[in-house]
Amino acid sequence: MIIDVISAFFILLGALFFLAGTLGLLRFPDVYTRLHALTKSDNVGLGLIIIGLMLQVDSWLVAAKLLFIWFLVLLAGAGVAHLIASTAQKRGLKPWKK
Amino acid sequence: MNTLYLAVALFLLLTLIAGMWRILHGPTPADRMLAAQLFGTTAVACLLLLSQALEQPALRDIALVFALLAAVTAIAFVKRAWLKKSDES
Amino acid sequence: MDFITNFFLRVLAFSLLWIVLVNGALDSWVIGIPMVIMATFISIKLLPSTPISFIGLVKFIPFFLWHSLLGGFDVAKRVFYAEVKISPTMFLYRWRLPEGLSRVFMAKVVSLFPGTLAVDLGGEYLQIHALDDSVDLRLELMSIEKKVADMFKIDISAVER
Amino acid sequence: MEEISILLLFDVLVGLTLVWLAWQTLSSLDLFRAIVLFIAFGLLMALAWVRLNAPDVALAEATIGAGLTGALFLSALAQLSASTKRKDEENKIENS
Numbered sequence A: 001m002i003i004d005v006i007s008a009f010f011i012l013l014g015a016l017f018f019l020a021g022t023l024g025l026l027r028f029p030d031v032y033t034r035l036h037a038l039t040k041s042d043n044v045g046l047g048l049i050i051i052g053l054m055l056q057v058d059s060w061l062v063a064a065k066l067l068f069i070w071f072l073v074l075l076a077g078a079g080v081a082h083l084i085a086s087t088a089q090k091r092g093l094k095p096w097k098k
Numbered sequence B: 001m002n003t004l005y006l007a008v009a010l011f012l013l014l015t016l017i018a019g020m021w022r023i024l025h026g027p028t029p030a031d032r033m034l035a036a037q038l039f040g041t042t043a044v045a046c047l048l049l050l051s052q053a054l055e056q057p058a059l060r061d062i063a064l065v066f067a068l069l070a071a072v073t074a075i076a077f078v079k080r081a082w083l084k085k086s087d088e089s
Numbered sequence C: 001m002d003f004i005t006n007f008f009l010r011v012l013a014f015s016l017l018w019i020v021l022v023n024g025a026l027d028s029w030v031i032g033i034p035m036v037i038m039a040t041f042i043s044i045k046l047l048p049s050t051p052i053s054f055i056g057l058v059k060f061i062p063f064f065l066w067h068s069l070l071g072g073f074d075v076a077k078r079v080f081y082a083e084v085k086i087s088p089t090m091f092l093y094r095w096r097l098p099e100g101l102s103r104v105f106m107a108k109v110v111s112l113f114p115g116t117l118a119v120d121l122g123g124e125y126l127q128i129h130a131l132d133d134s135v136d137l138r139l140e141l142m143s144i145e146k147k148v149a150d151m152f153k154i155d156i157s158a159v160e161r
Numbered sequence D: 001m002e003e004i005s006i007l008l009l010f011d012v013l014v015g016l017t018l019v020w021l022a023w024q025t026l027s028s029l030d031l032f033r034a035i036v037l038f039i040a041f042g043l044l045m046a047l048a049w050v051r052l053n054a055p056d057v058a059l060a061e062a063t064i065g066a067g068l069t070g071a072l073f074l075s076a077l078a079q080l081s082a083s084t085k086r087k088d089e090e091n092k093i094e095n096s
Helices: A004-025 A031-054 A060-089 B002-025 B031-055 B058-081 C003-021 C026-045 C054-082 C101-112 C136-152 D002-027 D031-051 D055-083 D085-096
Strands: C089-095 C115-121 C124-129
Touching: A004 A031, A004 B002, A004 C054, A004 C089, A004 C124, A031 A060, A031 B031, A031 C026, A031 C101, A031 C115, A031 C124, A060 B031, A060 B058, A060 C101, A060 C115, B002 B031, B002 D002, B002 D031, B031 B058, B031 D031, B058 D031, B058 D055, C003 C026, C026 C089, C026 D055, C054 C101, C101 C124, C101 C136, C101 D085, C124 C136, D002 D031, D031 D055
Parallel strands: none
Antiparallel strands: C089 C124, C115 C124
């Protein structure tokens, strides 16, 4: 029972981070700032949801697979963020200034 | 518990649809690509929740493929499709 | 680490990964064994072994998890304000790490940490896009760099800034 | 009971968004925009296959439909715009 509450907490918090990521994508002014919002909040959101789900699964194999999925998304997210940022700069996109 | 999983999956679908605004309105190609990236990550979370709620372990494998593919399309985009500045203006 | 130990460690890691991927199905080893061996050779070809300190790695993981969580919170906090609270700036940081895997690793880590995004890591400087120009990033980056260096068994204390 | 209604809502949303995305993809004048919409369509289509109890088709849709075809389209677009250097076309890609 108590595990259910904890895992529900993690999943709901994760969903909140996904909302933050989407809002950041819609509200932030340029590519670089949107990259910030996307990579950070999405990875945290997915991580929290995966922790919440890992508390519920019955075999360690499934838990390990969930962790592996998170690891892949983390790797891909960070790598792609850096690639897009560096290409944006090479193509001459100026960062937004206040 | 299952109701919670499904409700959160529905919520994620809604944020995903909201993120589509960025694909439609750009303004730069990178912004559209980023939105597609977000689409991938959100769909991974959505699939994992569905897999738990509907007790279909196969969905985890699909989530795995989604996680890998997001990187493939983004790299194809950065390496090939992003037009050089000199071509654009 | 000599070649044999390195080879067997990788075989072990990929076998474990295979077990996880197929949910422990025994009959899948018909495909699994050739795949594991192929993956091992390809990974040795693509990523030659680098010395990694086990203690450094164990210390790094909680540090990384905590700070990426803070990174998420930081962005979420800025997003939910009625008026988006950011004042972005570009920041140059002179590398102390030598060229190679450790630099790439640090760039990826920095991109997930609060308020920083690695833009360019070629040459002498790491270029960072920061969300907030009021904080001093230099000290923060130095401490991250120290942890990465410890993990990769690199001594950077002698490098002058 | 409420689980079924949430799932129903989910399905209806996926279905409507799919049709809308397909229409947007086909009617887009900007080729790059169309490709990204196509990738998004593929991913959502995979979700739809999942809900139709066909995870194997979903797997194929995600890899071939969204991933591989998307990457090939992007590559083809790069070739296309390298060979046709018409100025107005490229302005359209940049500005729209």
